[in-house]
Amino acid sequence: MKHYLLQIIYLFLFSIWSGLATAQEQKIEIFGNLVEEETAQAVPYATVALYKTSTEELITGVISDEEGNFSISTTKTDFYIKISFMGYQTKDITEVEIINNKIDLGTVSLAPDTKMLDAIVVEGETSKTIFQLDKRVFMVGKDLSSTGASALEVLNNVPSVNVNIEGEISLRGSGGVQILINGKPSILADDSGNALGTITADMIESVEVITNPSAKYEASGTSGILNIILKKESKEGWNGSISANTGIPDNHSIGGSINRRTEKFNLFTQFGAGYRSRPRMTEATNRNLLNGRTILSDGEEFRNETFFNIRLGTDYHLNKYNVFTLSGNFAYEIEDQPSETNFSFLDENQLISQWVRNEETEATNPKWQYELNWTKTFKNNEDHTFQISALGSSFAKDLSSIFIDKTIEGENVDTNQLTATTFNQTDYTFKADYVNPLSKNYTLETGALYVINDVGNDFEVQNFENGEYVTDLNFTNSFEWNQKVLGVYMTGAFENKLWGVKAGLRVENTDLQTLLVTTNEANSQNFTNLFPSLHTSYKASETFSLQAGYSRRIFRPRLWDLNPFFNIRNNFNIRAGNPDLQPEFTDSYEITSIYEIGDATMSSSLYHRYTTDVVERVSTFSDNVTVTTPQNIGTNSLIGFETNGKYSPVKWLTFNGNFNYTYFDRQGVFENQNFDFTGSQWSARLDSKIKLPADIDFEITGNYRSGFETVQGEQSGFAFMDIGVRKKFLKGKIVGNLGVRDVFASRIQENFVNQPTFESYNFRQRGRFITLGVSYAFGKGEAMSYSGRRR
Structure with missing residues (x-):
């Protein structure tokens, strides 16, 4: 070590x-x-x-x-x-x-320019990263804002951030990133919609990368926060654009936006509809080392969706100092999930039986979201603000599946099953923040947050027995999950031109109730925790700055971590939740530097995270069935180094690189099994952007993620490449895009579990995705890209 x-x-x-x-x-x-x-x-x-x-x-x-x-x-x-x-x-x-x-x-x-010549803009020509007291700020320049890129594409250009093929966002290779818009939760940032795909780069002023959040921010999550800051200025009149996309596998969509801006009002709507298909290849092996019996499976799964969504909203400028925002979003999805899986049962390598399992699943998913926000600024300083917001959302799922097993060879294993799921989730977030710059150097912040999560999930399994379907009580359950989080915070900061310090304290109370109705198993947790934070920064010169920070974070188990829901698509590899799961806590320390060397801008970080009650997925084995559930297992001490940079040797060529290395020390015991071990993981990414003649932009991105040890085995590494071409017409009023994700279909995930009594292997592959799109702008707007991705 x-x-x-x-x-x-x-x-x-x-x-x-x-x-x-x-x-x-x-x-x-x-x-x-x-x-x-x-x-x-x-x-x-x-x-x-x-x-x-x-x-x-x-x-x-x-x-x-x-x-x-x-x-x-x-x-x-x-x-x-x-x-x-x-x-x-x-x-x-x-x-x-x-x-x-x-x-x-x-x-x-x-002196006034009577000819109204075009403004000479010095800053913002090219995107760059600058330091602030407790965050890094990625300034969106003309190289992105004038290309018709979406917010997801902007995020994919931010150092340390990656947006994968399905629009899932990670920071330093970790998921669970919290997305904010102008410092608050918003329906634009909700991960169940497509709204981020409809925000254009020209609407974005900057993206704040907060890897070690202060006490101002909600304590949940350990990966960090991305705060998208939208531009304040507006283009009066009618603005809008429309976008159409097609792709292989099926990914067809049309979307658009219309804005009507006046001195007092900004009325806006965004809409989209389409059809998409997400195939996935799978393989699995369950091997009993005591009796030599093995279950092999391989197949192909699809998630096909027809979707519609619309968002309506308005900004009302009551006066210079008060702005009200009211918006709502409705989405409706119709799912079809066919799959076919081939199974083989072997005893000491002798084939006993072989069968195929077919699934037909249908589901409908209505989603509602609504948001009300009031922002007040004060006459003495535009940074002196008070903001109140309320965000509500509702998601429902009505799903039914039929599974049919057909014996191909050997012993008869025909087993038909039905499943039905009724799911309802309602979430509310109430937030208040007050910022007061007491002087040029001192700032005080305080606020409160109240979050309500209310979920109900009814799940039923029926087996075909003696000519009729009979409910299987071992798998059927009704699960209720209710969580309330109340938090208050205060921070104080001092900052001058050379250095600054910011300290804060957040207090959060969590009230969690779960109930497994069918067995009357209840779990009640109520706990209050303190989350301090301390940050400091020093600007040594125009080309070099240092930043250091500490914060305490919490990971609260999510619904599917707690819900003992069984997916029987492959009933030899079952995933289930754990209602008794406890939260994990992390103390996070970080030192970061940003510096310029010639034409290159570099940033490096050394960080340490110490986590208790680590949530790990643990597999158990019985009757050739592997059941994987999350468990709290010991501690994890992680030390990491990250460096990233941007270099433009010539105006038409830009390189962005990122390297992240972590070394971890795991300590823990579960069911008398020792899980002490050490390991490491690293990842690297290199983007090259080339500006070609005739307003053509070419981009190629290479990624590599190493394998790493897990508590019971290992996860394999993989490398993949994405390419994209963008062509602008009529000064950006029309933009065409061609993208190929995972060019060589090499993004393969393999998980190995190696234990004294059993071994299991799981393989998953999404494959290559090709998309082609065109966007057209009218009025005073610019062409946007409506991704149509499922988020």
Whole structure:
């Protein structure tokens, strides 16, 4: 273990040293105030940028505040100042006087541009990552915002973030990422809809990557938070676009959006409909090492869906300081899930019987979501805000399945079964946040959150016996799950131009009730926990910054972790929940650096997570049937190193790379079995983006994820490649896309369980996906991509 730790620490120290090497030069601070020449009124949000005099290369830039004030610093001496803002003439300042490493420009007047020339935008030409006190911020530049990309594609360009073929989002290779819109839960970010596929990149100002959240954020989840910040400015009038997609396997959809913006109102609607198919190849082996008996299975499963959804909403600007948002979403899915699985039963490698199991499943899924939000800003400062939001959702499923077994050879094993599921889930989230910048350097935040989850699931299995279907009481159950979480928090922060510190405390009470109605098994849990956080940052120079943080997190078991629901598609490999599962707690520590080396921007992190009551999926074996359930098993101590970077050697070529390595030490005992072991896992990703002539963009992405040890065996690694081509027509009013996910169909997941008395093997493969789409914009909008993905 020492060998691995030394390698990680040396690598991290090297990355810090390379950044510190650039941090020793003396700083020059430039400041002033911008006013309009004719009226002497302040000019807020103007761009102030420094350029190298010799090469005219951009050094750095800032935006003036509401009073027109600005302050910018540099270690360079060969520079000139450029000030620009839409509607005003650009001003270049080439002669300045440096006194005590300061340049006071005083009041700078900007003259109106009567010809209304296009604004010279300095910042935001290319997407880049910058540091803030407790997060990294990915600024969306023109390289993404003008391409018609969706929010999912924007996220896939953010360092440390990956969006897989089904639209599932992971951060540093871990799922369970919380998605926020403008700092709050939203129906736009709900993972059961397609709304993220309908947000266009030109609507997004930035994406905040919060790998170690402060006490401000809900304590659940350990993977982190992605906060999508939408632009405040709006295009008045009619805006809209429509998009159509087709693909192999079947992935056909049409979607669109329409916005009507006025000074007071923003009325918007988004809609979509389509059909998609998700095939999956499976294989499984169950081997009893005591008697030599083996069950082999292989087959193909499909999840076919016809779907419709529509979202309606409005923003109402009561006045300059109060904005109300009301929106709702309705989606309806019709599912068809056919599958065919071939089984073989062997005794000491001698075939005893062979049969095929066919499934026909139908389901309907209505979904409702609604959101009300009030945001108030105060006259003294636009960052002084109070926000209240209420989010509700309802999801139902009415599912029925028929399973027919047909013997092909050997002993007769014909067994027909029926299953029926009635599922209802209702969730409510109430949230209030107050932010008060007490001064230029001090900020106070406080707020509260109340979440209600209410679920009921009735599941019935019937076996065909003596010419009729009879309920199987061993598998039939009615499960109720109710959870309430109340949290309050307070944070305080100090931040100046060089360094900052932020401390906070969150208190959360969890009230969890589960009931297995058929057996009257109840589980009640009520606990209150403290979740402190501490973050600090230091800006050593324009090209190097450091950030450190600590937070405590909780993972609460989800519905399907708790529900003893059995899927009998393959009744020799059964997954079930555990109503007695306890939450796991994680203490997370992290040190991160961001630095520039020439034309490359790099970021490196060294992190440690210590988790108690770790939730692991454990397999048990009986009568050649493997049953996998989640269990709380001991502790996990994890040390990781991550580095990512972006490099553009020429304007038409950009590389994005990411490398993540973790070393873990597992300690635990379950049912007298020792689960102590150590292991490691690593992943790497490289994106290359090429701008070709005729407004054609080409992208190729390579991924590799290593295998790793599990508590009972191992998970295999895999490599895969995605490619995409985008072509713009009519200055981006029409955008065509061609994408190929998993080009070589190499994304294969294999899980091995090796125990003294049994072995099991599971194989899953989705295969190659090809999509072709075209988007058209009308009004003042830009073409968007409606992905039609199931999320």
